[in-house]
Amino acid sequence: MFDDEAVLAIARKAESGKRLELEDAMTLAASASLATLGSLAHRVRMAKHPAMAVTYVVDRNVNSTNICECGCRFCAFFKAPGQAGGYVLSREELGRKIEETLALGGRQILLQGGHNPDMGLEYYEGLLTFVRETYPDIHVHGFSPPEIMYFSGLAGIHHSEVIRRLRAAGLASIPGGGAEILSDRVRKAVAPAKCLSAEWLDVMRQAHLQGLRTTATMMFGHVETWEERIGHLLALRELQDETRGFTAFIPWGFQPDNTALGGKKCSPQEYLRVLSISRLVLDNFQNLQASWVTMGREIAQASLWYGANDFGSTMIEENVVAAAGVRFRMDEPGVRQAIGAAGFTPRRRAMDYTIVEPL
Structure with missing residues:
Protein backbone atom coordinates (compact mmCIF):
# COMPACT_ATOMS: atom_id res chain seq x y z
CA MET A 1 0.00 0.00 0.00
CA PHE A 2 2.77 2.46 0.90
CA ASP A 3 5.22 3.72 -1.71
CA ASP A 4 8.55 3.54 0.10
CA GLU A 5 10.12 3.51 3.53
CA ALA A 6 10.08 7.31 3.91
CA VAL A 7 6.36 7.50 3.12
CA LEU A 8 5.69 4.53 5.42
CA ALA A 9 7.45 6.26 8.31
CA ILE A 10 5.44 9.45 7.77
CA ALA A 11 2.24 7.44 7.51
CA ARG A 12 2.93 5.83 10.87
CA LYS A 13 3.66 9.24 12.32
CA ALA A 14 0.35 10.64 11.07
CA GLU A 15 -1.65 7.64 12.24
CA SER A 16 -0.15 7.88 15.72
CA GLY A 17 -1.32 11.48 15.99
CA LYS A 18 2.11 13.07 15.76
CA ARG A 19 2.40 16.40 13.99
CA LEU A 20 3.73 16.47 10.42
CA GLU A 21 6.32 19.09 9.58
CA LEU A 22 7.33 20.74 6.32
CA GLU A 23 9.74 17.97 5.33
CA ASP A 24 7.13 15.27 6.02
CA ALA A 25 4.50 17.01 3.91
CA MET A 26 6.96 17.63 1.09
CA THR A 27 7.87 13.95 1.04
CA LEU A 28 4.20 12.99 0.82
CA ALA A 29 3.61 15.50 -1.97
CA ALA A 30 6.56 14.18 -3.97
CA SER A 31 6.41 10.45 -3.28
CA ALA A 32 3.09 9.20 -1.93
CA SER A 33 0.53 7.74 -4.31
CA LEU A 34 -2.92 9.32 -4.42
CA ALA A 35 -4.38 6.09 -3.02
CA THR A 36 -2.00 6.25 -0.05
CA LEU A 37 -2.82 9.90 0.64
CA GLY A 38 -6.54 9.25 0.43
CA SER A 39 -6.34 6.30 2.79
CA ALA A 47 -10.73 9.64 13.94
CA LYS A 48 -12.03 13.20 14.25
CA HIS A 49 -15.56 12.42 13.04
CA PRO A 50 -16.36 8.73 13.71
CA ALA A 51 -19.96 8.98 12.52
CA MET A 52 -20.55 8.43 8.80
CA ALA A 53 -22.10 11.89 8.51
CA VAL A 54 -21.27 14.81 6.24
CA THR A 55 -22.40 18.34 7.00
CA TYR A 56 -23.49 21.20 4.74
CA VAL A 57 -24.98 24.69 5.10
CA VAL A 58 -27.85 26.36 3.26
CA ASP A 59 -26.77 29.86 2.32
CA ARG A 60 -26.28 32.32 -0.49
CA ASN A 61 -23.25 34.21 -1.76
CA VAL A 62 -24.20 37.87 -2.10
CA ASN A 63 -21.78 40.21 -3.85
CA SER A 64 -22.44 43.79 -2.78
CA THR A 65 -20.45 45.18 -5.72
CA ASN A 66 -18.26 43.93 -8.56
CA ILE A 67 -16.40 47.26 -8.82
CA CYS A 68 -12.86 46.68 -7.59
CA GLU A 69 -9.56 48.54 -7.63
CA CYS A 70 -7.46 45.41 -7.06
CA GLY A 71 -7.29 44.02 -10.58
CA CYS A 72 -6.29 40.55 -9.37
CA ARG A 73 -4.94 38.52 -12.28
CA PHE A 74 -6.92 35.42 -11.29
CA CYS A 75 -10.32 37.15 -11.08
CA ALA A 76 -12.86 37.12 -13.92
CA PHE A 77 -15.60 38.79 -11.85
CA PHE A 78 -14.43 42.35 -11.19
CA LYS A 79 -14.96 45.56 -13.14
CA ALA A 80 -12.56 48.48 -12.67
CA PRO A 81 -14.03 51.76 -11.38
CA GLY A 82 -15.71 53.48 -14.33
CA GLN A 83 -15.75 50.33 -16.47
CA ALA A 84 -19.00 49.26 -18.11
CA GLY A 85 -20.81 46.48 -16.29
CA GLY A 86 -20.01 47.63 -12.77
CA TYR A 87 -22.81 47.52 -10.20
CA VAL A 88 -23.64 48.27 -6.58
CA LEU A 89 -26.36 46.13 -5.02
CA SER A 90 -29.24 48.20 -3.63
CA ARG A 91 -30.78 47.46 -0.26
CA GLU A 92 -33.98 46.48 -2.05
CA GLU A 93 -32.09 43.92 -4.14
CA LEU A 94 -30.28 42.63 -1.05
CA GLY A 95 -33.58 42.31 0.77
CA ARG A 96 -35.08 40.30 -2.09
CA LYS A 97 -32.09 37.94 -2.09
CA ILE A 98 -32.35 37.44 1.67
CA GLU A 99 -36.08 36.75 1.45
CA GLU A 100 -35.48 34.14 -1.25
CA THR A 101 -32.81 32.58 0.96
CA LEU A 102 -35.16 32.43 3.94
CA ALA A 103 -37.87 30.86 1.76
CA LEU A 104 -35.44 28.08 0.82
CA GLY A 105 -34.58 27.36 4.46
CA GLY A 106 -31.36 29.35 4.59
CA ARG A 107 -30.39 31.38 7.62
CA GLN A 108 -27.05 32.72 6.40
CA ILE A 109 -25.59 34.91 3.67
CA LEU A 110 -21.95 35.19 2.67
CA LEU A 111 -21.57 38.92 1.97
CA GLN A 112 -18.52 40.03 -0.01
CA GLY A 113 -17.68 42.54 -2.70
CA GLY A 114 -14.97 44.28 -4.63
CA GLY A 120 -16.13 52.17 2.76
CA LEU A 121 -16.62 51.19 6.38
CA GLU A 122 -19.58 53.48 7.10
CA TYR A 123 -21.42 52.17 4.04
CA TYR A 124 -21.08 48.59 5.23
CA GLU A 125 -21.95 49.48 8.83
CA GLY A 126 -25.23 50.83 7.47
CA LEU A 127 -25.78 47.73 5.35
CA LEU A 128 -25.19 45.41 8.30
CA THR A 129 -27.54 47.45 10.47
CA PHE A 130 -30.20 47.21 7.75
CA VAL A 131 -29.88 43.40 7.65
CA ARG A 132 -29.83 43.06 11.44
CA GLU A 133 -32.93 45.19 11.92
CA THR A 134 -34.91 43.89 8.93
CA TYR A 135 -33.88 40.21 8.97
CA PRO A 136 -32.82 39.38 12.54
CA ASP A 137 -32.69 35.63 11.83
CA ILE A 138 -29.98 36.01 9.17
CA HIS A 139 -26.36 35.25 10.08
CA VAL A 140 -24.02 37.52 8.11
CA HIS A 141 -20.79 35.71 7.25
CA GLY A 142 -18.96 38.53 5.58
CA PHE A 143 -15.92 40.55 4.51
CA SER A 144 -12.72 38.67 3.81
CA PRO A 145 -9.44 39.96 5.32
CA PRO A 146 -8.45 41.92 2.18
CA GLU A 147 -11.78 43.77 2.34
CA ILE A 148 -11.24 44.55 6.01
CA MET A 149 -7.73 45.83 5.29
CA TYR A 150 -9.19 47.95 2.45
CA PHE A 151 -11.81 49.46 4.79
CA SER A 152 -9.00 50.10 7.27
CA GLY A 153 -7.04 52.06 4.68
CA LEU A 154 -10.05 54.10 3.56
CA ALA A 155 -11.02 54.95 7.13
CA GLY A 156 -7.48 55.50 8.42
CA ILE A 157 -7.97 53.21 11.43
CA HIS A 158 -6.47 49.88 12.53
CA HIS A 159 -8.11 46.74 11.19
CA SER A 160 -8.96 45.58 14.72
CA GLU A 161 -11.16 48.69 15.07
CA VAL A 162 -12.77 47.95 11.69
CA ILE A 163 -13.67 44.48 12.95
CA ARG A 164 -15.04 45.90 16.20
CA ARG A 165 -17.29 48.34 14.35
CA LEU A 166 -18.52 45.76 11.82
CA ARG A 167 -19.25 43.32 14.63
CA ALA A 168 -21.20 46.00 16.51
CA ALA A 169 -23.24 46.63 13.35
CA GLY A 170 -24.17 42.97 12.94
CA LEU A 171 -21.28 40.98 11.43
CA ALA A 172 -21.43 37.43 12.84
CA SER A 173 -18.41 35.67 11.30
CA ILE A 174 -15.71 36.16 8.66
CA PRO A 175 -15.01 34.03 5.56
CA GLY A 176 -11.50 32.97 4.62
CA GLY A 177 -11.46 34.48 1.15
CA GLY A 178 -8.54 36.43 -0.21
CA ALA A 179 -5.95 34.08 1.24
CA GLU A 180 -5.01 32.70 -2.20
CA ILE A 181 -1.52 31.46 -1.18
CA LEU A 182 -0.01 32.92 1.98
CA SER A 183 3.30 33.64 0.30
CA ASP A 184 4.16 37.23 -0.50
CA ARG A 185 6.04 36.13 -3.62
CA VAL A 186 2.85 34.58 -4.95
CA ARG A 187 0.62 37.42 -3.79
CA LYS A 188 2.76 40.01 -5.54
CA ALA A 189 2.53 37.96 -8.74
CA VAL A 190 -1.23 37.35 -8.79
CA ALA A 191 -2.80 40.05 -6.56
CA PRO A 192 -0.26 42.84 -5.93
CA ALA A 193 -2.88 45.32 -4.67
CA LYS A 194 -4.19 43.01 -1.94
CA CYS A 195 -2.96 42.74 1.62
CA LEU A 196 0.17 40.76 2.43
CA SER A 197 0.23 37.37 4.14
CA ALA A 198 0.95 38.73 7.62
CA GLU A 199 -1.93 41.20 7.29
CA TRP A 200 -4.36 38.46 6.23
CA LEU A 201 -3.33 36.38 9.21
CA ASP A 202 -3.57 39.28 11.66
CA VAL A 203 -7.10 40.16 10.52
CA MET A 204 -8.05 36.60 11.41
CA ARG A 205 -6.16 36.80 14.70
CA GLN A 206 -7.94 40.01 15.67
CA ALA A 207 -11.31 38.58 14.67
CA HIS A 208 -10.73 35.50 16.81
CA LEU A 209 -9.64 37.65 19.77
CA GLN A 210 -12.90 39.58 19.44
CA GLY A 211 -14.95 36.39 19.50
CA LEU A 212 -15.69 35.99 15.79
CA ARG A 213 -15.26 32.56 14.25
CA THR A 214 -13.81 32.40 10.75
CA THR A 215 -13.00 29.98 7.98
CA ALA A 216 -9.71 29.64 6.08
CA THR A 217 -9.15 28.97 2.38
CA MET A 218 -6.45 28.27 -0.17
CA MET A 219 -6.68 28.85 -3.92
CA PHE A 220 -3.98 26.78 -5.58
CA GLY A 221 -2.84 25.66 -9.01
CA HIS A 222 -1.49 28.91 -10.53
CA VAL A 223 2.06 30.15 -9.85
CA GLU A 224 2.81 28.65 -6.43
CA THR A 225 5.13 25.75 -5.57
CA TRP A 226 4.35 22.76 -3.38
CA GLU A 227 6.54 24.26 -0.68
CA GLU A 228 4.46 27.43 -0.75
CA PRO A 256 -8.28 30.17 -15.31
CA ASP A 257 -10.93 30.88 -17.95
CA ASN A 258 -11.64 34.57 -18.61
CA THR A 259 -8.82 35.66 -16.29
CA ALA A 260 -5.68 37.69 -17.03
CA LEU A 261 -3.55 35.00 -15.41
CA GLY A 262 -4.72 32.12 -17.59
CA GLY A 263 -3.18 28.67 -17.32
CA LYS A 264 -4.53 25.16 -16.87
CA LYS A 265 -7.44 24.05 -14.75
CA CYS A 266 -6.68 22.08 -11.64
CA SER A 267 -7.03 18.35 -12.35
CA PRO A 268 -9.14 16.12 -10.07
CA GLN A 269 -6.00 14.24 -9.07
CA GLU A 270 -4.16 17.40 -8.04
CA TYR A 271 -7.16 18.65 -6.11
CA LEU A 272 -7.46 15.39 -4.17
CA ARG A 273 -3.72 15.38 -3.40
CA VAL A 274 -3.91 18.88 -1.96
CA LEU A 275 -7.06 18.07 0.00
CA SER A 276 -5.55 14.91 1.50
CA ILE A 277 -2.29 16.58 2.50
CA SER A 278 -4.28 19.45 4.00
CA ARG A 279 -6.12 17.02 6.25
CA LEU A 280 -2.83 15.46 7.37
CA VAL A 281 -1.04 18.75 8.05
CA LEU A 282 -3.95 20.66 9.60
CA ASP A 283 -4.22 18.44 12.66
CA ASN A 284 -5.89 21.22 14.69
CA PHE A 285 -8.69 21.87 12.15
CA GLN A 286 -11.81 19.84 12.78
CA ASN A 287 -13.48 20.43 9.42
CA LEU A 288 -12.42 20.32 5.77
CA GLN A 289 -14.85 21.27 3.03
CA ALA A 290 -15.19 19.67 -0.37
CA SER A 291 -15.43 22.16 -3.24
CA ALA A 308 -13.29 16.11 3.68
CA ASN A 309 -16.15 15.84 6.16
CA ASP A 310 -18.22 18.78 4.92
CA PHE A 311 -19.92 19.47 1.57
CA GLY A 312 -19.86 23.25 1.93
CA SER A 313 -22.80 25.40 0.92
CA THR A 314 -25.81 24.86 -1.28
CA MET A 315 -24.74 28.13 -2.96
CA ILE A 316 -28.21 29.45 -3.75
CA GLU A 317 -26.27 32.11 -5.66
CA GLU A 318 -22.61 32.19 -6.75
CA ASN A 319 -21.09 34.70 -9.18
CA VAL A 320 -17.30 34.78 -8.83
CA VAL A 321 -16.47 31.23 -9.90
CA ALA A 322 -19.24 31.39 -12.49
CA ALA A 323 -17.49 34.36 -14.11
CA ALA A 324 -14.59 32.00 -14.84
CA GLY A 325 -16.94 29.72 -16.76
CA VAL A 326 -17.54 27.12 -14.03
CA ARG A 327 -21.25 26.64 -13.37
CA PHE A 328 -21.91 23.55 -11.25
CA ARG A 329 -25.25 23.91 -9.45
CA MET A 330 -26.97 21.92 -6.68
CA ASP A 331 -29.97 22.72 -4.49
CA GLU A 332 -30.41 21.29 -1.01
CA PRO A 333 -32.08 18.06 -2.16
CA GLY A 334 -29.25 17.62 -4.66
CA VAL A 335 -26.61 18.13 -1.98
CA ARG A 336 -28.31 15.64 0.32
CA GLN A 337 -28.62 13.11 -2.48
CA ALA A 338 -24.95 13.53 -3.44
CA ILE A 339 -23.81 12.99 0.15
CA GLY A 340 -26.03 9.94 0.53
CA ALA A 341 -24.88 8.43 -2.77
CA ALA A 342 -21.27 8.76 -1.59
CA GLY A 343 -22.05 6.57 1.43
CA PHE A 344 -22.64 9.18 4.13
CA THR A 345 -25.58 10.67 6.02
CA GLU A 357 -31.64 19.26 12.25
CA PRO A 358 -32.24 16.16 14.39
CA LEU A 359 -29.44 13.59 14.39
Whole structure:
Protein backbone atom coordinates (compact mmCIF):
# COMPACT_ATOMS: atom_id res chain seq x y z
CA MET A 1 0.00 0.00 0.00
CA PHE A 2 2.77 2.46 0.90
CA ASP A 3 5.22 3.72 -1.71
CA ASP A 4 8.55 3.54 0.10
CA GLU A 5 10.12 3.51 3.53
CA ALA A 6 10.08 7.31 3.91
CA VAL A 7 6.36 7.50 3.12
CA LEU A 8 5.69 4.53 5.42
CA ALA A 9 7.45 6.26 8.31
CA ILE A 10 5.44 9.45 7.77
CA ALA A 11 2.24 7.44 7.51
CA ARG A 12 2.93 5.83 10.87
CA LYS A 13 3.66 9.24 12.32
CA ALA A 14 0.35 10.64 11.07
CA GLU A 15 -1.65 7.64 12.24
CA SER A 16 -0.15 7.88 15.72
CA GLY A 17 -1.32 11.48 15.99
CA LYS A 18 2.11 13.07 15.76
CA ARG A 19 2.40 16.40 13.99
CA LEU A 20 3.73 16.47 10.42
CA GLU A 21 6.32 19.09 9.58
CA LEU A 22 7.33 20.74 6.32
CA GLU A 23 9.74 17.97 5.33
CA ASP A 24 7.13 15.27 6.02
CA ALA A 25 4.50 17.01 3.91
CA MET A 26 6.96 17.63 1.09
CA THR A 27 7.87 13.95 1.04
CA LEU A 28 4.20 12.99 0.82
CA ALA A 29 3.61 15.50 -1.97
CA ALA A 30 6.56 14.18 -3.97
CA SER A 31 6.41 10.45 -3.28
CA ALA A 32 3.09 9.20 -1.93
CA SER A 33 0.53 7.74 -4.31
CA LEU A 34 -2.92 9.32 -4.42
CA ALA A 35 -4.38 6.09 -3.02
CA THR A 36 -2.00 6.25 -0.05
CA LEU A 37 -2.82 9.90 0.64
CA GLY A 38 -6.54 9.25 0.43
CA SER A 39 -6.34 6.30 2.79
CA LEU A 40 -4.32 8.22 5.36
CA ALA A 41 -6.49 11.35 5.13
CA HIS A 42 -9.69 9.33 5.49
CA ARG A 43 -8.38 7.58 8.59
CA VAL A 44 -7.53 10.93 10.19
CA ARG A 45 -10.94 12.30 9.20
CA MET A 46 -12.73 9.30 10.73
CA ALA A 47 -10.73 9.64 13.94
CA LYS A 48 -12.03 13.20 14.25
CA HIS A 49 -15.56 12.42 13.04
CA PRO A 50 -16.36 8.73 13.71
CA ALA A 51 -19.96 8.98 12.52
CA MET A 52 -20.55 8.43 8.80
CA ALA A 53 -22.10 11.89 8.51
CA VAL A 54 -21.27 14.81 6.24
CA THR A 55 -22.40 18.34 7.00
CA TYR A 56 -23.49 21.20 4.74
CA VAL A 57 -24.98 24.69 5.10
CA VAL A 58 -27.85 26.36 3.26
CA ASP A 59 -26.77 29.86 2.32
CA ARG A 60 -26.28 32.32 -0.49
CA ASN A 61 -23.25 34.21 -1.76
CA VAL A 62 -24.20 37.87 -2.10
CA ASN A 63 -21.78 40.21 -3.85
CA SER A 64 -22.44 43.79 -2.78
CA THR A 65 -20.45 45.18 -5.72
CA ASN A 66 -18.26 43.93 -8.56
CA ILE A 67 -16.40 47.26 -8.82
CA CYS A 68 -12.86 46.68 -7.59
CA GLU A 69 -9.56 48.54 -7.63
CA CYS A 70 -7.46 45.41 -7.06
CA GLY A 71 -7.29 44.02 -10.58
CA CYS A 72 -6.29 40.55 -9.37
CA ARG A 73 -4.94 38.52 -12.28
CA PHE A 74 -6.92 35.42 -11.29
CA CYS A 75 -10.32 37.15 -11.08
CA ALA A 76 -12.86 37.12 -13.92
CA PHE A 77 -15.60 38.79 -11.85
CA PHE A 78 -14.43 42.35 -11.19
CA LYS A 79 -14.96 45.56 -13.14
CA ALA A 80 -12.56 48.48 -12.67
CA PRO A 81 -14.03 51.76 -11.38
CA GLY A 82 -15.71 53.48 -14.33
CA GLN A 83 -15.75 50.33 -16.47
CA ALA A 84 -19.00 49.26 -18.11
CA GLY A 85 -20.81 46.48 -16.29
CA GLY A 86 -20.01 47.63 -12.77
CA TYR A 87 -22.81 47.52 -10.20
CA VAL A 88 -23.64 48.27 -6.58
CA LEU A 89 -26.36 46.13 -5.02
CA SER A 90 -29.24 48.20 -3.63
CA ARG A 91 -30.78 47.46 -0.26
CA GLU A 92 -33.98 46.48 -2.05
CA GLU A 93 -32.09 43.92 -4.14
CA LEU A 94 -30.28 42.63 -1.05
CA GLY A 95 -33.58 42.31 0.77
CA ARG A 96 -35.08 40.30 -2.09
CA LYS A 97 -32.09 37.94 -2.09
CA ILE A 98 -32.35 37.44 1.67
CA GLU A 99 -36.08 36.75 1.45
CA GLU A 100 -35.48 34.14 -1.25
CA THR A 101 -32.81 32.58 0.96
CA LEU A 102 -35.16 32.43 3.94
CA ALA A 103 -37.87 30.86 1.76
CA LEU A 104 -35.44 28.08 0.82
CA GLY A 105 -34.58 27.36 4.46
CA GLY A 106 -31.36 29.35 4.59
CA ARG A 107 -30.39 31.38 7.62
CA GLN A 108 -27.05 32.72 6.40
CA ILE A 109 -25.59 34.91 3.67
CA LEU A 110 -21.95 35.19 2.67
CA LEU A 111 -21.57 38.92 1.97
CA GLN A 112 -18.52 40.03 -0.01
CA GLY A 113 -17.68 42.54 -2.70
CA GLY A 114 -14.97 44.28 -4.63
CA HIS A 115 -12.68 46.96 -3.28
CA ASN A 116 -14.94 49.81 -4.33
CA PRO A 117 -13.55 53.24 -3.35
CA ASP A 118 -17.10 54.57 -2.98
CA MET A 119 -18.10 51.88 -0.45
CA GLY A 120 -16.13 52.17 2.76
CA LEU A 121 -16.62 51.19 6.38
CA GLU A 122 -19.58 53.48 7.10
CA TYR A 123 -21.42 52.17 4.04
CA TYR A 124 -21.08 48.59 5.23
CA GLU A 125 -21.95 49.48 8.83
CA GLY A 126 -25.23 50.83 7.47
CA LEU A 127 -25.78 47.73 5.35
CA LEU A 128 -25.19 45.41 8.30
CA THR A 129 -27.54 47.45 10.47
CA PHE A 130 -30.20 47.21 7.75
CA VAL A 131 -29.88 43.40 7.65
CA ARG A 132 -29.83 43.06 11.44
CA GLU A 133 -32.93 45.19 11.92
CA THR A 134 -34.91 43.89 8.93
CA TYR A 135 -33.88 40.21 8.97
CA PRO A 136 -32.82 39.38 12.54
CA ASP A 137 -32.69 35.63 11.83
CA ILE A 138 -29.98 36.01 9.17
CA HIS A 139 -26.36 35.25 10.08
CA VAL A 140 -24.02 37.52 8.11
CA HIS A 141 -20.79 35.71 7.25
CA GLY A 142 -18.96 38.53 5.58
CA PHE A 143 -15.92 40.55 4.51
CA SER A 144 -12.72 38.67 3.81
CA PRO A 145 -9.44 39.96 5.32
CA PRO A 146 -8.45 41.92 2.18
CA GLU A 147 -11.78 43.77 2.34
CA ILE A 148 -11.24 44.55 6.01
CA MET A 149 -7.73 45.83 5.29
CA TYR A 150 -9.19 47.95 2.45
CA PHE A 151 -11.81 49.46 4.79
CA SER A 152 -9.00 50.10 7.27
CA GLY A 153 -7.04 52.06 4.68
CA LEU A 154 -10.05 54.10 3.56
CA ALA A 155 -11.02 54.95 7.13
CA GLY A 156 -7.48 55.50 8.42
CA ILE A 157 -7.97 53.21 11.43
CA HIS A 158 -6.47 49.88 12.53
CA HIS A 159 -8.11 46.74 11.19
CA SER A 160 -8.96 45.58 14.72
CA GLU A 161 -11.16 48.69 15.07
CA VAL A 162 -12.77 47.95 11.69
CA ILE A 163 -13.67 44.48 12.95
CA ARG A 164 -15.04 45.90 16.20
CA ARG A 165 -17.29 48.34 14.35
CA LEU A 166 -18.52 45.76 11.82
CA ARG A 167 -19.25 43.32 14.63
CA ALA A 168 -21.20 46.00 16.51
CA ALA A 169 -23.24 46.63 13.35
CA GLY A 170 -24.17 42.97 12.94
CA LEU A 171 -21.28 40.98 11.43
CA ALA A 172 -21.43 37.43 12.84
CA SER A 173 -18.41 35.67 11.30
CA ILE A 174 -15.71 36.16 8.66
CA PRO A 175 -15.01 34.03 5.56
CA GLY A 176 -11.50 32.97 4.62
CA GLY A 177 -11.46 34.48 1.15
CA GLY A 178 -8.54 36.43 -0.21
CA ALA A 179 -5.95 34.08 1.24
CA GLU A 180 -5.01 32.70 -2.20
CA ILE A 181 -1.52 31.46 -1.18
CA LEU A 182 -0.01 32.92 1.98
CA SER A 183 3.30 33.64 0.30
CA ASP A 184 4.16 37.23 -0.50
CA ARG A 185 6.04 36.13 -3.62
CA VAL A 186 2.85 34.58 -4.95
CA ARG A 187 0.62 37.42 -3.79
CA LYS A 188 2.76 40.01 -5.54
CA ALA A 189 2.53 37.96 -8.74
CA VAL A 190 -1.23 37.35 -8.79
CA ALA A 191 -2.80 40.05 -6.56
CA PRO A 192 -0.26 42.84 -5.93
CA ALA A 193 -2.88 45.32 -4.67
CA LYS A 194 -4.19 43.01 -1.94
CA CYS A 195 -2.96 42.74 1.62
CA LEU A 196 0.17 40.76 2.43
CA SER A 197 0.23 37.37 4.14
CA ALA A 198 0.95 38.73 7.62
CA GLU A 199 -1.93 41.20 7.29
CA TRP A 200 -4.36 38.46 6.23
CA LEU A 201 -3.33 36.38 9.21
CA ASP A 202 -3.57 39.28 11.66
CA VAL A 203 -7.10 40.16 10.52
CA MET A 204 -8.05 36.60 11.41
CA ARG A 205 -6.16 36.80 14.70
CA GLN A 206 -7.94 40.01 15.67
CA ALA A 207 -11.31 38.58 14.67
CA HIS A 208 -10.73 35.50 16.81
CA LEU A 209 -9.64 37.65 19.77
CA GLN A 210 -12.90 39.58 19.44
CA GLY A 211 -14.95 36.39 19.50
CA LEU A 212 -15.69 35.99 15.79
CA ARG A 213 -15.26 32.56 14.25
CA THR A 214 -13.81 32.40 10.75
CA THR A 215 -13.00 29.98 7.98
CA ALA A 216 -9.71 29.64 6.08
CA THR A 217 -9.15 28.97 2.38
CA MET A 218 -6.45 28.27 -0.17
CA MET A 219 -6.68 28.85 -3.92
CA PHE A 220 -3.98 26.78 -5.58
CA GLY A 221 -2.84 25.66 -9.01
CA HIS A 222 -1.49 28.91 -10.53
CA VAL A 223 2.06 30.15 -9.85
CA GLU A 224 2.81 28.65 -6.43
CA THR A 225 5.13 25.75 -5.57
CA TRP A 226 4.35 22.76 -3.38
CA GLU A 227 6.54 24.26 -0.68
CA GLU A 228 4.46 27.43 -0.75
CA ARG A 229 1.26 25.41 -0.52
CA ILE A 230 2.52 23.62 2.54
CA GLY A 231 3.84 26.87 4.00
CA HIS A 232 0.29 28.20 3.68
CA LEU A 233 -1.03 25.24 5.67
CA LEU A 234 1.62 25.64 8.35
CA ALA A 235 0.82 29.35 8.76
CA LEU A 236 -2.85 28.49 9.29
CA ARG A 237 -1.96 25.70 11.71
CA GLU A 238 0.24 28.04 13.76
CA LEU A 239 -2.52 30.64 14.07
CA GLN A 240 -5.06 27.94 14.96
CA ASP A 241 -2.73 26.78 17.75
CA GLU A 242 -2.81 30.35 19.05
CA THR A 243 -6.51 31.23 18.76
CA ARG A 244 -8.60 28.13 17.92
CA GLY A 245 -10.83 30.46 15.95
CA PHE A 246 -11.04 28.70 12.57
CA THR A 247 -14.05 26.46 12.04
CA ALA A 248 -13.01 24.95 8.70
CA PHE A 249 -10.50 24.90 5.87
CA ILE A 250 -11.61 25.07 2.23
CA PRO A 251 -9.08 24.49 -0.57
CA TRP A 252 -10.04 24.93 -4.21
CA GLY A 253 -8.27 24.84 -7.52
CA PHE A 254 -7.72 27.97 -9.62
CA GLN A 255 -10.19 28.43 -12.48
CA PRO A 256 -8.28 30.17 -15.31
CA ASP A 257 -10.93 30.88 -17.95
CA ASN A 258 -11.64 34.57 -18.61
CA THR A 259 -8.82 35.66 -16.29
CA ALA A 260 -5.68 37.69 -17.03
CA LEU A 261 -3.55 35.00 -15.41
CA GLY A 262 -4.72 32.12 -17.59
CA GLY A 263 -3.18 28.67 -17.32
CA LYS A 264 -4.53 25.16 -16.87
CA LYS A 265 -7.44 24.05 -14.75
CA CYS A 266 -6.68 22.08 -11.64
CA SER A 267 -7.03 18.35 -12.35
CA PRO A 268 -9.14 16.12 -10.07
CA GLN A 269 -6.00 14.24 -9.07
CA GLU A 270 -4.16 17.40 -8.04
CA TYR A 271 -7.16 18.65 -6.11
CA LEU A 272 -7.46 15.39 -4.17
CA ARG A 273 -3.72 15.38 -3.40
CA VAL A 274 -3.91 18.88 -1.96
CA LEU A 275 -7.06 18.07 0.00
CA SER A 276 -5.55 14.91 1.50
CA ILE A 277 -2.29 16.58 2.50
CA SER A 278 -4.28 19.45 4.00
CA ARG A 279 -6.12 17.02 6.25
CA LEU A 280 -2.83 15.46 7.37
CA VAL A 281 -1.04 18.75 8.05
CA LEU A 282 -3.95 20.66 9.60
CA ASP A 283 -4.22 18.44 12.66
CA ASN A 284 -5.89 21.22 14.69
CA PHE A 285 -8.69 21.87 12.15
CA GLN A 286 -11.81 19.84 12.78
CA ASN A 287 -13.48 20.43 9.42
CA LEU A 288 -12.42 20.32 5.77
CA GLN A 289 -14.85 21.27 3.03
CA ALA A 290 -15.19 19.67 -0.37
CA SER A 291 -15.43 22.16 -3.24
CA TRP A 292 -18.23 20.96 -5.52
CA VAL A 293 -18.64 24.53 -6.83
CA THR A 294 -15.23 24.35 -8.56
CA MET A 295 -14.71 20.60 -9.02
CA GLY A 296 -18.23 19.29 -9.63
CA ARG A 297 -20.45 16.74 -7.93
CA GLU A 298 -18.47 13.57 -8.56
CA ILE A 299 -15.09 14.89 -7.41
CA ALA A 300 -16.74 16.44 -4.35
CA GLN A 301 -18.21 13.04 -3.54
CA ALA A 302 -14.75 11.48 -3.89
CA SER A 303 -13.41 14.18 -1.59
CA LEU A 304 -15.42 12.67 1.24
CA TRP A 305 -13.04 9.68 1.08
CA TYR A 306 -9.95 11.91 0.83
CA GLY A 307 -10.24 13.85 4.08
CA ALA A 308 -13.29 16.11 3.68
CA ASN A 309 -16.15 15.84 6.16
CA ASP A 310 -18.22 18.78 4.92
CA PHE A 311 -19.92 19.47 1.57
CA GLY A 312 -19.86 23.25 1.93
CA SER A 313 -22.80 25.40 0.92
CA THR A 314 -25.81 24.86 -1.28
CA MET A 315 -24.74 28.13 -2.96
CA ILE A 316 -28.21 29.45 -3.75
CA GLU A 317 -26.27 32.11 -5.66
CA GLU A 318 -22.61 32.19 -6.75
CA ASN A 319 -21.09 34.70 -9.18
CA VAL A 320 -17.30 34.78 -8.83
CA VAL A 321 -16.47 31.23 -9.90
CA ALA A 322 -19.24 31.39 -12.49
CA ALA A 323 -17.49 34.36 -14.11
CA ALA A 324 -14.59 32.00 -14.84
CA GLY A 325 -16.94 29.72 -16.76
CA VAL A 326 -17.54 27.12 -14.03
CA ARG A 327 -21.25 26.64 -13.37
CA PHE A 328 -21.91 23.55 -11.25
CA ARG A 329 -25.25 23.91 -9.45
CA MET A 330 -26.97 21.92 -6.68
CA ASP A 331 -29.97 22.72 -4.49
CA GLU A 332 -30.41 21.29 -1.01
CA PRO A 333 -32.08 18.06 -2.16
CA GLY A 334 -29.25 17.62 -4.66
CA VAL A 335 -26.61 18.13 -1.98
CA ARG A 336 -28.31 15.64 0.32
CA GLN A 337 -28.62 13.11 -2.48
CA ALA A 338 -24.95 13.53 -3.44
CA ILE A 339 -23.81 12.99 0.15
CA GLY A 340 -26.03 9.94 0.53
CA ALA A 341 -24.88 8.43 -2.77
CA ALA A 342 -21.27 8.76 -1.59
CA GLY A 343 -22.05 6.57 1.43
CA PHE A 344 -22.64 9.18 4.13
CA THR A 345 -25.58 10.67 6.02
CA PRO A 346 -26.26 14.37 5.28
CA ARG A 347 -26.58 16.79 8.20
CA ARG A 348 -27.50 20.45 7.84
CA ARG A 349 -25.39 22.78 9.98
CA ALA A 350 -24.82 26.39 10.92
CA MET A 351 -21.57 28.32 10.32
CA ASP A 352 -20.12 27.14 13.65
CA TYR A 353 -20.95 23.51 12.77
CA THR A 354 -23.86 23.29 15.17
CA ILE A 355 -26.28 20.75 13.68
CA VAL A 356 -29.61 22.38 12.93
CA GLU A 357 -31.64 19.26 12.25
CA PRO A 358 -32.24 16.16 14.39
CA LEU A 359 -29.44 13.59 14.39
